[in-house]
Amino acid sequence: MTEQGVRWTAEQVLALAPDDASRKAGGRLGGAGPWSQIGGSASGSVWGLCKGSGSNPYRTVVDLTGPAYKCSCPSRKFPCKHALGLLLLWSAEGVGEPGEAPDWAAQWLADRAARAARPAAGPVDEEAARRRAERRAARVGAGVTELEQRLADLLRGGLAGQEHAGYAAWEETAARMVDAQAPGLAGRVRELGTIPSCGPGWPARMLEEAALLHLLDRAWMGVTGLPDQLAATVRSRVGLPASGEGEAVRDRWLVLAQYDSVSPDGRLTTRRIWLRGLTGGRPALVLDFGPPGRPPGLALPVGLVLEAELRFRPGSAGLRADLGERSAAAAPCTEVPAGVSTQAALEAYGAALREDPWLESWPVVLGPVIPIPGELGWQLADAEGTSALPVPLTGAGSRSRGGLWQLAALSGGGPVTVFGECGHRGFTPLTAWQPGSSEPVALS
Amino acid sequence: MSEGDEGYGEWQELVGAALLGTDRRRGGGPAGSPGALLDAAAVHTVRRRAGLRPAAARPRPEPAPHDARPAPPEAAVRRLAQLLAGRTGAGSGGGGRRGSAPDLTELLPQWLAAAGRHGYRAPAGLVPALLDAARARSDLRPQALALAGARGLWLARMNPDWRFALRGGAGGGELPDVTDPSAVERLWEEGLFAERVALLGAVRAHAPAAAPRLLATTWASERAEDRLMFLDSLRVGLSLEDESFLEAALGDRSRNVRATAAELLSALPQSALAGRMAGRALACVGPEGVTPPAECDAGMLRDGVVKRPPAGRGERAWWLGQLVEAAPLSCWRERFGGLGPAEIVALPVASAEGWAEELHAAWCRAAVRQRDPEWSRALLGPASAPPAAGPGTASLAERARLLETLPDGERAEWVAEFVRAHGLSEAFQLLGVCVVPWAGALGRAVVDALDSAREAGSYPWSFSGVMGLAERCLDPAEAGRLEALTAAAEDPPDASPGAAAYWAEAFQRLVATLRLRAAMLSELTPP
Numbered sequence: 025m026t027e028q029g030v031r032w033t034a035e036q037v038l039a040l041a042p043d044d045a046s047r048k049a050g051g052r053l054g055g056a057g058p059w060s061q062i063g064g065s066a067s068g069s070v071w072g073l074c075k076g077s078g079s080n081p082y083r084t085v086v087d088l089t090g091p092a093y094k095c096s097c098p099s100r101k102f103p104c105k106h107a108l109g110l111l112l113l114w115s116a117e118g119v120g121e122p123g124e125a126p127d128w129a130a131q132w133l134a135d136r137a138a139r140a141a142r143p144a145a146g147p148v149d150e151e152a153a154r155r156r157a158e159r160r161a162a163r164v165g166a167g168v169t170e171l172e173q174r175l176a177d178l179l180r181g182g183l184a185g186q187e188h189a190g191y192a193a194w195e196e197t198a199a200r201m202v203d204a205q206a207p208g209l210a211g212r213v214r215e216l217g218t219i220p221s222c223g224p225g226w227p228a229r230m231l232e233e234a235a236l237l238h239l240l241d242r243a244w245m246g247v248t249g250l251p252d253q254l255a256a257t258v259r260s261r262v263g264l265p266a267s268g269e270g271e272a273v274r275d276r277w278l279v280l281a282q283y284d285s286v287s288p289d290g291r292l293t294t295r296r297i298w299l300r301g302l303t304g305g306r307p308a309l310v311l312d313f314g315p316p317g318r319p320p321g322l323a324l325p326v327g328l329v330l331e332a333e334l335r336f337r338p339g340s341a342g343l344r345a346d347l348g349e350r351s352a353a354a355a356p357c358t359e360v361p362a363g364v365s366t367q368a369a370l371e372a373y374g375a376a377l378r379e380d381p382w383l384e385s386w387p388v389v390l391g392p393v394i395p396i397p398g399e400l401g402w403q404l405a406d407a408e409g410t411s412a413l414p415v416p417l418t419g420a421g422s423r424s425r426g427g428l429w430q431l432a433a434l435s436g437g438g439p440v441t442v443f444g445e446c447g448h449r450g451f452t453p454l455t456a457w458q459p460g461s462s463e464p465v466a467l468s
Numbered sequence: 469m470s471e472g473d474e475g476y477g478e479w480q481e482l483v484g485a486a487l488l489g490t491d492r493r494r495g496g497g498p499a500g501s502p503g504a505l506l507d508a509a510a511v512h513t514v515r516r517r518a519g520l521r522p523a524a525a526r527p528r529p530e531p532a533p534h535d536a537r538p539a540p541p542e543a544a545v546r547r548l549a550q551l552l553a554g555r556t557g558a559g560s561g562g563g564g565r566r567g568s569a570p571d572l573t574e575l576l577p578q579w580l581a582a583a584g585r586h587g588y589r590a591p592a593g594l595v596p597a598l599l600d601a602a603r604a605r606s607d608l609r610p611q612a613l614a615l616a617g618a619r620g621l622w623l624a625r626m627n628p629d630w631r632f633a634l635r636g637g638a639g640g641g642e643l644p645d646v647t648d649p650s651a652v653e654r655l656w657e658e659g660l661f662a663e664r665v666a667l668l669g670a671v672r673a674h675a676p677a678a679a680p681r682l683l684a685t686t687w688a689s690e691r692a693e694d695r696l697m698f699l700d701s702l703r704v705g706l707s708l709e710d711e712s713f714l715e716a717a718l719g720d721r722s723r724n725v726r727a728t729a730a731e732l733l734s735a736l737p738q739s740a741l742a743g744r745m746a747g748r749a750l751a752c753v754g755p756e757g758v759t760p761p762a763e764c765d766a767g768m769l770r771d772g773v774v775k776r777p778p779a780g781r782g783e784r785a786w787w788l789g790q791l792v793e794a795a796p797l798s799c800w801r802e803r804f805g806g807l808g809p810a811e812i813v814a815l816p817v818a819s820a821e822g823w824a825e826e827l828h829a830a831w832c833r834a835a836v837r838q839r840d841p842e843w844s845r846a847l848l849g850p851a852s853a854p855p856a857a858g859p860g861t862a863s864l865a866e867r868a869r870l871l872e873t874l875p876d877g878e879r880a881e882w883v884a885e886f887v888r889a890h891g892l893s894e895a896f897q898l899l900g901v902c903v904v905p906w907a908g909a910l911g912r913a914v915v916d917a918l919d920s921a922r923e924a925g926s927y928p929w930s931f932s933g934v935m936g937l938a939e940r941c942l943d944p945a946e947a948g949r950l951e952a953l954t955a956a957a958e959d960p961p962d963a964s965p966g967a968a969a970y971w972a973e974a975f976q977r978l979v980a981t982l983r984l985r986a987a988m989l990s991e992l993t994p995p
Binding site: 034035038044047048051052055057116175176177178179180181182183184185227228230231232234235236238239242367370373374375377378381394396397398403406409410411412413426429430432433434436437438448450458465 | 527597
């Protein structure tokens, strides 16, 4: 490779945009017109000067390994339209032979490199940390005991009364769990409280969720006697921060999906990024969070391959990971991942439940399958054979119908390969590949 | 998905116990205490989830027919995705000043039209977005549906939101074979109104004489508003085959139906109604002067003349206008001793009552209705003459309609001349009827006029209408000439403050939009 690795496609660049307006504005700056002194280095960075309305041009630098951006414009969008424009220009035409960065770009790139090399945390007062952990464990324990009491009361009185009991009592219990510093329990309690208003079949679903919550309570009470991995799973499900370093895995990671969900109160945006190791085949889930009104900072366009180290957190069926050091600039993937049958997809989910019984779904590449639209519900059916998985249309994990129609349009009644989350409610499609094309389509 | 049969009954028992409450089932059942019940339910839940098996697949949809047309080049696909994504967001940034960013909303129709000319199919993944766009904007439908092709119809059959795609013209896959009389009859008897209109159009395109026969089978039982809509749909492709049916409709119960039938007949100069109207009009107007009808008789009423004038107009002038409007323009040459339209229009129609204005206005309406370029030309007069002094009408809307009857090149030339002589302040409607992209002379006239307005020191938003038109109609090749105008100059001495900078910005936006259009069109060119 003579310059900055394999160039990205324009879709992959545009997927980095924080909103529609930036996408459009960036698209307009993606031609050579306003740019001068553009260049790039062999280590994976590009830079250029963009003429704006002022007298001085904006200085824009992008570190492709991040990707990370620096621009002298006053915009608070991130990346700004200039960074997007520069990347689009690079994706369309490249920036020529690698060269030396000008001073203004070199300074920032050097600072970044220096920061990356520095160890992240300072010295730790282990004694104080242990005391803090003990205090927190005691508070969570009190919360768990209270929650068990609440569940026992629920079962004693019978679920039948819940249909008219309203959500407020559950919200109060959830608030008590937040006070007990167990946000994981609080979330499950809120979810439980909404079930009676979710239509037919709610008593069975409510019993399931109450039972799983009870299982988590019991597991917490006996957490010291559990094997390490399961104990870590329980702690993270209850909502405690991960303790201890996880396993580090180096691979070429294919980005399979990226999507955002906003918390019910609108305060927090959660971005989920699904990865899969091309060599080891291991799935990974990287999360990033954004404050109100701001999208999360980490953006990894679907279809890119990053050569990087992932640090897997202990527990949670080994899915949660943090993105570590990246060794090369991301490049587009040229192959379609191999899909499995509907039966194998459910088996994979079932196997994962052995490590984390609270797991809602498991990432699976399914295919070849045929989407079957239906007024009552959609299915994804094996191209050969008669088995199918339903697509959940409501509740947690379901996506908009728009994405499903997009999937149907891509298939035209024929087989496609689909990546998505396979769980006890069915299969939620996130990304699709058309036959004969290696370019993934992110379903909106 | 399904689970094993074993354990299902047990689970139902647990749910039953939970619904009822353990207090009320003490001693009996699988789990006495709340804790035991929850333990059993937890085991059951995890076991069930771990042992799920796929469900039986429902019938699959028939595969969509193969679309042999090529997909557009990659860059063009990306552009379409951007235009479709921007469609919904377009309004959110509105309200404020537009700045120098190009205008995207009008580019989508142009993209669709250009892609249609190249014979592309829509990329499959974008067909749903395209159908959504066409659903929201009916002006996009013909081109969007043509582009979506078989894949679009295949999707529309499954999604009620897109049902609009199944009716109507070009792509309508739902209409029966028009040569199959029983299928046609069945849909005509049982179809929805829109389907029936589409069917009528299809039958008419195949055999013009068959359409009135089809209409006549159910005419008496149709509701008045439906009769009106059916008549209206005959406007396109009107021919003498429709005459006898329309003639019968002159006796319709509904006044609106009668009036529409009369209007359609008067657009057919060889029709009997046109002949009757010519007779009446010739009796009123001639070289010797104008004598409006003294009364509105039963024959006139039957031929669609409306007796009561609108408030403020004399009834004789009102009747005169209607007669002249409905009379074939070809009848006047002989009446005026062989004079052509230009000479007839220039005659001083001497009359103390001032009938001239009434007469000229009626001729204008007739020229539009009968699509007569020769009369339109005469009534428009020279473009450089002041609008108020023109022979026909000073109304810009009516002039625009007259212009529409002229051939494309002549129309552009006339409007260019008008802009050169009178500037842009009254040109908006006239520019709106010119063919896109604007012919060279017209484009240059508009750019020059904008430049003059800038030099005169007024603000650019006084010309925002024309600017918007220019963005979507100017030939992209003009961008080079416009570039010179984008430099921010000093305000001229007597200009409004800051005008020069705003003009520079407005021209920048115009140039940026034109370049975007040029880029868009070149992306669509096959490699």
